[in-house]
Amino acid sequence: MTRPTIRLPEGFYLHELDVIDSTNDEAKRLADKGAQSGALIWARQQTTGRGRRGRAWSSPVGNLYSSLLLRPDCPLFEAAKLTFLIAVAMAEAIEMVSGNQIRPDCKWPNDLMVNGRKISGILLESASNDGTQTDYLVIGAGVNVAFYPDDAERPATSLAALGAPTSVKDVLQIYVARIAHWLPIWEAQGFAPIREAWLTRAYGVGEPVIARLTQRTLEGTFVGLDDDGALVLRETDGTEHRIGAGEVFFKT
Ligand code: BTN
Numbered sequence: 616m617t618r619p620t621i622r623l624p625e626g627f628y629l630h631e632l633d634v635i636d637s638t639n640d641e642a643k644r645l646a647d648k649g650a651q652s653g654a655l656i657w658a659r660q661q662t663t664g665r666g667r668r669g670r671a672w673s674s675p676v677g678n679l680y681s682s683l684l685l686r687p688d689c690p691l692f693e694a695a696k697l698t699f700l701i702a703v704a705m706a707e708a709i710e711m712v713s714g715n716q717i718r719p720d721c722k723w724p725n726d727l728m729v730n731g732r733k734i735s736g737i738l739l740e741s742a743s744n745d746g747t748q749t750d751y752l753v754i755g756a757g758v759n760v761a762f763y764p765d766d767a768e769r770p771a772t773s774l775a776a777l778g779a780p781t782s783v784k785d786v787l788q789i790y791v792a793r794i795a796h797w798l799p800i801w802e803a804q805g806f807a808p809i810r811e812a813w814l815t816r817a818y819g820v821g822e823p824v825i826a827r828l829t830q831r832t833l834e835g836t837f838v839g840l841d842d843d844g845a846l847v848l849r850e851t852d853g854t855e856h857r858i859g860a861g862e863v864f865f866k867t
Pocket residue numbers: 636637638639640661663664665666667668670672679680681682726735736737738755756757758
């Protein structure tokens with residue numbers, strides 16, 4: 616099958632596939648064989664696409680499935696913040712391909728929403744040789760370009776459904792260009808500018824939020840993001856909690 620040519624910025628290397636189990640799994644296999652930072656796996660279709668929390672990610676031809684392999688020279692907890700950089704880059708790409716008609720919101724930790732419906736999800740997986748320092752990161756990103764799954768519990772949408780039909784190739788190309796824009800900023804200035812950019816698009820700041828953690832559920836107001844990327848939830852009595860992992864629900 617003829618595939619459209621993708622132009623990638625310097626330092627990114629495309630691995631193009633028609634079908635694969637999961638681009639994240641392929642990226643990990645390549646990483647384990649020594650692939651270099653910047654490898655970008657792009658598949659037209661996934662047979663076992665994965666979402667966060669072990670959920671399946673519906674992967675028909677027509678949507679974007681990509682995974683980027685990075686080898687940042689930093690501890691795992693620092694590398695994990697790259698998920699916010701990726702969310703910002705993807706939000707910008709969606710906005711640009713839509714001709715600024717669609718402005719996705721960033722929902723903590725790494726979903727992109729339009730009118731309260733999910734349009735994109737990110738799955739970050741990491742590996743370390745010593746449990747502290749990053750060996751590699753695989754950052755999987757899916758975007759509903761032509762289709763979206765019909766799930767009453769987790770409403771979704773697509774670029775096509777929003778009246779902004781585009782090609783998967785265009786989304787991918789701009790997404791990688793935006794990553795290439797933000798990565799040197801992250802390397803030079805750290806998380807602060809990424810955090811700021813994410814917050815300008817944050818979904819639900821100042822709104823009531825419910826955080827479902829492993830042991831308990833907390834209710835309060837989403838007051839912001841701390842310097843480590845944790846969601847700050849304030850209870851009615853003023854107690855603040857920093858939530859580093861879990862699932863959050865907004866009432867709106
Ligand atoms: C989520 O919102 O739960 C994360 C979804 C991540 C889906 C992408 S599609 C490309 C990459 N490969 C996968 O198997 N998952 C990610």
